[in-house]
Amino acid sequence: MTFGEAFRSALEMILAHKLRAFFTILGTVVGVTFLIAVITLIEGMDAYITDEFAGQIFGVNSVMVRRSPSVTISGDPEYFRELRRRPSVRFEDAEWLAERVETPGTMAISSSSGGQVDGPVGRSISGVRITGASASFFRVRSMNVEQGRAFQQQEDEAGVPVAVIGRDVADGLFEGTNPLGKTIRIQSFPYQVIGVLERQGSLFGISMDNQVIAPARSAMNGYVNPRGVLDEIIYQVPEPRLLPGAQVEIEGWMRIRNGLRPNEPNNFEVETAEASLSFWTQITQVMLVALPGLVGISLVVGGVVIMNIMLVSVTERTREIGLRKSLGARRKDILRQFVIEAGTLAGMGGLIGIGLGGALAALVAAVSPLPAQLAPWSVLLGLALGVGVGITAGAYPAYRAAGLDPIEALGHE
C-alpha cells in the first residue's frame, strides 16, 4: 500500500465518521488555534513596535541624541539622580554637530510637551502634543502634510509663528471648515495654521493626530522646554548601513562637545530605534518561548484524546484488520494505515486550528490597536505540530493493530 493510497483511505475513513473525527481532533484544533493566535499576536505586536512605534517615535534609520534615554526600565534611584546631573541638549549642540558630522544625512531637532490649543470662537483642546521642531523634522519622521504645507527652513530659523496641525486638532477646532490661514493659540501664543497633517492613526490607543508642530525657535519654545533646550537631535541617514557609523561618529563628537575624558562615561544618550527596542526584543523572545509552551500543553491533551479514540477505533475495527491481514496486508501495512490515519486526522485539526487561530488573531486585531500578522513559520509549525501529535498519539494504537493475530481478529465480534 503506497503512502498516497493510505492517505486517501484515511481521508475516506475520516469523512465516514465526521462527528467522531471532529471530537477526536477538537483538542488539537484548540491547541493549534491558540498557538497560532498567540504567535500571531506576538508577531503582530512585534511588527507594531518595530515598524509603527519605532518609526513614529524614533524615526527610521535615525540616530537620536538625548539627555536621557527615551525608554527606561530601570528602577534604580541612583540612576535617575545621574540622569538629572547630565547637561541639557541645546540648539547650539545641534548646530555644532551639524558642522562636524561627516556621515551623510539630515539633521532635525524637536522638543515636545502636552498642552492646550485654543481655536476661534472659544473652542479649545487640551492634552495636545505640542512639538517645536526644525523644518526637516517632517521629512525625518515621514510626516506628510495633506492640506496646505509644512513650514520652511527660513520660517524655522526666523521663528515665524506658523503651525501644522493634526487631523484631530483640525476637526476639533474648525469642524469641517478650512483651517488654513486661521489663527490658533498655542499656550496663548498666536499661530497661523499653514498645514494639516495626513491622518497618523493611533499608537497604543493614543491618537497621533492630536498634535501641533511649530518652528522650534518660535514663541512657544520657552513653554515646551527651558529656552534653548531640546528634547532631541535627530540625525537620519539615507541607508541603514550608514547607521552604525553615524552613531559612533555622533557619539564621538558629543563626547568632545561635552568635554569628557576617555575614562568618563557618556553624559548623554545616543540612541537608535534598534537599540531603544532591545528591551522589547527580549520581551518578545521570552513570550515566544513561554506562551506557546503553555499552549503546547493543550496539544499534549489533544494527543491523549487522539490516542484514546484511535485505541477504540482499533478495537472496533479488529475484524477489518483481520480481513486485511488475511488478504495479504503485512504488519507494516496495517501500522502505516493507522499512523497515517492519525496523522491525517490531527493534520486536519492543525489546518482548522491555523484557520481559527488566524481568525481569532484577526478578531483581536480588529477590536484592539494590535495588528495581527500571521507568520508563515507559525503556519508550518501549527501543521507540523498537528501531524506530529497525531503520529505520536497514533503510534501505539497502530502498533496494537499491526500486532493483532488475524485468526482472532477475524473471529472478533
Next chain:
Amino acid sequence: MKQDNKAVRETPLVIETRGLERNYRLGTETVRALRGVDLEIRRNEYVAVMGPSGSGKSTLMNLIGCLDSPTSGEYRLNGQLVSGLSDDALARVRNREIGFVFQTFNLLPRSTALDNVALPLIYAGRPKAERRERAMDALASVELADRMTHRPNELSGGQRQRVAIARALVTKPSILLADEPTGNLDSKTSEDIMMLFDRLHQDGQTIVMVTHERDIAARAERVVTLLDGCIASDNLQDPLRFPTLAERSSG
C-alpha cells in the same frame, strides 16, 4: 473408497501436509487441535472438509490459509515449504496463493464493490489502473458488472458473497478457501452460490470448502472428514449435480 483415475494422479499437488499438528495452550492445559494430518490436494480438486465442531477443521483451514503456523509437521503449498515462514512471508503467500471466502462475507462496509475486490491487489502492490481493470473483470465473472459502485449495504446477501468471491479470485490464487460460504444465506441464494463454485471448479479452480452441511459437501468431488484432530475419512464421490441456470431455463 472409489479409485481416482490416472489423470488426476498426475496433476500437480497444490496442498501437501505431513504430520501436521497444532497445539494450543489453554491456561495450563494443552489442547491438541490437530494430531498429525496428512493431506494432499491436487490442482482443480474440489474438496469439502467436514467434521463436528472441535474436530479441528477450522484449525486446518487456518493452517492451509497460512493464517497460522503448525506446532509441528510440514505444509507445502505448490511445492514450497510454508510452515515456518515469517509473518510477512506468510502475508505474501496469503496475498498471492489463497483466496478467502468467509461465512460473514467480511466486506469493508464503506467501500464500493469495486474497491472491496481491488483490496488484495493494493497489498500485492499492483498499479491503480491494473487493479481497477482486474477488479472489474473479477466482478464481471461473478455477474456483478452492474453493481460495481454499490456499497455492501446496497447489495443482497448473495450479491455480497459474490463480491467476496470476486475479491478472493482477483489475485488468481492457487486455492479458493471457503469457510461455510453459505452459512449466512437462504437456501435459494445458497444454491446460486454453490452453482458459482461449481462453475469456478469447471473453469479449473482448486476449491477447499469447510462446511458442516451434508448437502453442501455433496457438491464437492471429495469429502475429507475430521474427527478429534485426525482425518476420519477421505472419500471421492460423484458430485451431486444441480441443473445449471442455462439448463433450468431451457428445460
